[in-house]
Amino acid sequence: MTLNKTLDVLVIGAGQSALATAYFLRRAQLDYVVLDEQPQPGGAWLHAWDSLRLFSPTTWSSIAGWQMPTAADDYPHRDAVIDYLRRYEQRYQFPILRPVHVDSVIREGDCLRVRAGTDSWLTRAVVSATGTWSRPYIPQYPGAEDFTGQQLHSSRYRSPKPFAGKKVMIVGGGNSAAQILAEVSQYSDTLWITPQPPSFLPDHFDGRVLFHRATAAWKAEQAGRKREASAGGLGDIVMVEPVVEARERGVLAAQRPFQRFNRYGIAWADGRQASVEAVIWCTGFRPALDHLAELDIIEADGKVQVEGNRSVKQPNLWLVGYGNWTGTASATLIGVTRSARAAVSEIQTLLSQTTDCQ
Ligand code: FAD
Numbered sequence: 381m382t383l384n385k386t387l388d389v390l391v392i393g394a395g396q397s398a399l400a401t402a403y404f405l406r407r408a409q410l411d412y413v414v415l416d417e418q419p420q421p422g423g424a425w426l427h428a429w430d431s432l433r434l435f436s437p438t439t440w441s442s443i444a445g446w447q448m449p450t451a452a453d454d455y456p457h458r459d460a461v462i463d464y465l466r467r468y469e470q471r472y473q474f475p476i477l478r479p480v481h482v483d484s485v486i487r488e489g490d491c492l493r494v495r496a497g498t499d500s501w502l503t504r505a506v507v508s509a510t511g512t513w514s515r516p517y518i519p520q521y522p523g524a525e526d527f528t529g530q531q532l533h534s535s536r537y538r539s540p541k542p543f544a545g546k547k548v549m550i551v552g553g554g555n556s557a558a559q560i561l562a563e564v565s566q567y568s569d570t571l572w573i574t575p576q577p578p579s580f581l582p583d584h585f586d587g588r589v590l591f592h593r594a595t596a597a598w599k600a601e602q603a604g605r606k607r608e609a610s611a612g613g614l615g616d617i618v619m620v621e622p623v624v625e626a627r628e629r630g631v632l633a634a635q636r637p638f639q640r641f642n643r644y645g646i647a648w649a650d651g652r653q654a655s656v657e658a659v660i661w662c663t664g665f666r667p668a669l670d671h672l673a674e675l676d677i678i679e680a681d682g683k684v685q686v687e688g689n690r691s692v693k694q695p696n697l698w699l700v701g702y703g704n705w706t707g708t709a710s711a712t713l714i715g716v717t718r719s720a721r722a723a724v725s726e727i728q729t730l731l732s733q734t735t736d737c738q
Contacts, residue, residue: 387411388727391405391506393415394509398507401700402476415494419478421466430538433620437454438460440591442464443717448464480496484673485697491503492505492696502737507699509699512666517663521639527642527659543568550564551574553617571635581618585619601708667699672697677694701719
């Protein structure tokens with residue numbers, strides 16, 4: 381199907397970032413469509429592990445316009461987030477087409493053509509909000525090909541049961557690693573590897589502090605001031621209940637990275653060895669930007685050069701929700717609203733200054 385008319389905006393992805401963007405596009409009464417490859421609402425939350433809870437309360441985990449209904453306990457479960465995003469879509473009746481996988485975005489005059497299989501849409505602006513979940517990152521280690529144990533990235537982790545009774549190594553120093561370690565260590569012997577000593581927030585702090593810090597960093601950046609080193613970051617570990625309980629059990633001792641794998645485990649440079657039967661990589665993600673490859677704007681680091689969250693090399697393209705490089709705390713429910721609002725305001729200006737595609 382090829383739509384005959386030219387859209388004002390096409391949004392790729394329908395996770396929290398796209399929905400926050402659609403909220404402002406709807407308010408601006410622009411002509412837009414949202415395309416998402418998944419058959420149902422929820423974005424990456426659909427794939428998070430069974431026991432995952434938000435690290436901030438509902439009041440701090442809502443996107444523009446409608447607050448997440450308060451959960452039975454303060455830190456909503458993954459399912460409550462999925463339900464919120466599903467109801468958010470219904471509430472605003474966004475024009476979302478799914479499942480539609482976008483293959484590519486190409487230039488066509490002053491516009492962009494978005495292609496999905498045999499379908500295509502011509503649009504004056506594009507917002508890419510495809511997240512990172514589909515691009516898990518696993519660091520390379522010598523000898524990994526000899527290692528006979530099981531390996532899994534946190535994006536595919538669902539429950540501790542398959543690891544029961546095994547010697548499990550958890551690699552990574554953020555919230556995912558701490559929460560998965562807390563769970564798996566109840567059923568298995570665990571070894572925790574972090575690049576530097578893990579940074580734990582005080583017990584009474586939660587995600588709000590991370591957001592306050594991120595906002596302070598953003599304000600400092602806006603004012604051209606350097607960010608204080610002590611400011612901490614979004615990678616600091618929030619002491620949610622299961623992580624506090626794991627600390628009581630003495631399993632939060634972390635070791636620094638090993639040098640190589642061998643068939644049955646790992647070895648450090650100083651000769652120490654450890655047997656390992658399974659590895660859970662909590663080593664983060666990269667932005668899912670393959671659909672932008674033909675625009676030839678993806679840099680060597682896998683990102684796109686942006687001013688705020690607008691592509692420098694493709695000024696009618698915006699990127700929302702990929703993390704701090706596209707807006708401080710933009711990869712969080714509470715943080716993405718600021719980025720979405722800024723992108724739509726710039727889009728409105730662009731559309732007011734240009735006419736249809738030449
Ligand atoms: P996604 O949710 O990944 O949505 C992107 C959508 O685009 C998906 O539906 C995807 O299928 C679709 N898509 C991708 N490529 C294409 C394509 N080519 N064509 C069509 N569709 C496409 N955030 C918080 O605010 N609070 C928390 O407590 C919190 N805890 C977290 C815990 C973990 C373990 C993880 C991994 C993340 C956590 N986050 C939290 C962050 C949050 O889950 C993500 O940042 C968020 O899901 C990103 O939203 P998004 O809309 O940018 O991307």
